[in-house]
Amino acid sequence: MRLVLVGPPGAGKGTQAEFVAAHLCVPKISTGDIFRANVSQGTPLGMEAKRYMDAGGLVPDQVTIDMVRDRLAESDASDGFLLDGFPRTVPQAVALDKMLADLGTSLDLVMELVVDDDEVIRRLSGRRNCRSCGKVWHLEFDAPVRDGICDRCNGDLFQRDDDKPETVAERLRVYGRDTAPLIDYYGPQGKLVGMDATGPVEDVTVRAIDALRSYGA
Numbered sequence: 443m444r445l446v447l448v449g450p451p452g453a454g455k456g457t458q459a460e461f462v463a464a465h466l467c468v469p470k471i472s473t474g475d476i477f478r479a480n481v482s483q484g485t486p487l488g489m490e491a492k493r494y495m496d497a498g499g500l501v502p503d504q505v506t507i508d509m510v511r512d513r514l515a516e517s518d519a520s521d522g523f524l525l526d527g528f529p530r531t532v533p534q535a536v537a538l539d540k541m542l543a544d545l546g547t548s549l550d551l552v553m554e555l556v557v558d559d560d561e562v563i564r565r566l567s568g569r570r571n572c573r574s575c576g577k578v579w580h581l582e583f584d585a586p587v588r589d590g591i592c593d594r595c596n597g598d599l600f601q602r603d604d605d606k607p608e609t610v611a612e613r614l615r616v617y618g619r620d621t622a623p624l625i626d627y628y629g630p631q632g633k634l635v636g637m638d639a640t641g642p643v644e645d646v647t648v649r650a651i652d653a654l655r656s657y658g659a
């Protein structure tokens with residue numbers, strides 16, 4: 443099965459990607475992992491990407507697309523894969539269709555994790571990270587006993603910039619502008635499966651696997 447997972451920040455995409463890929467016995471391919479691998483191996487694409495990142499800029503689409511193309515051509519992805527974090531835009535989706543066609547194959551399904559904006563804000567803005575041990579607490583779902591202090595190691599808790607309400611609102615805005623149009627791209631192709639991603643992580647996984655089963659995965 444060749445699958446793409448999309449969803450807004452805070453939808454639990456990374457976690458679900460792990461479970462679903464393991465269930466399908468396909469590699470989970472995330473753009474984050476591909477970037478790190480290319481940079482640490484010093485590939486020409488990795489060095490190019492690093493130049494942009496070091497300059498504080500965005501890595502151009504074409505560099506990302508080329509990295510994904512190289513990764514999909516590796517042997518472990520020949521029978522299927524789960525893509526996480528790509529495509530992020532309609533031009534990237536068009537590029538993905540083309541690279542798969544060049545490999546003599548095509549995408550089977552796009553699974554959309556559906557979570558409304560208020561829920562995303564609630565999930566992300568409640569997170570607090572421990573400065574010492576890295577544990578992530580949540581003011582509402584998994585609160586430490588003492589305010590601002592980690593129960594595990596007594597470290598200070600802080601809120602990552604990414605989780606601040608104004609940053610979350612901006613991430614949602616970018617998602618709505620760049621990524622949400624993927625729904626209109628894949629919907630008419632009959633490849634889109636929308637899935638309620640609220641509630642406990644395990645319930646979402648069960649729902650995801652049930653949905654895939656109904657599509658013959």
Ligand SMILES: [Zn+2]
Binds near residue numbers: 575
């Ligand atoms: Zn701690």
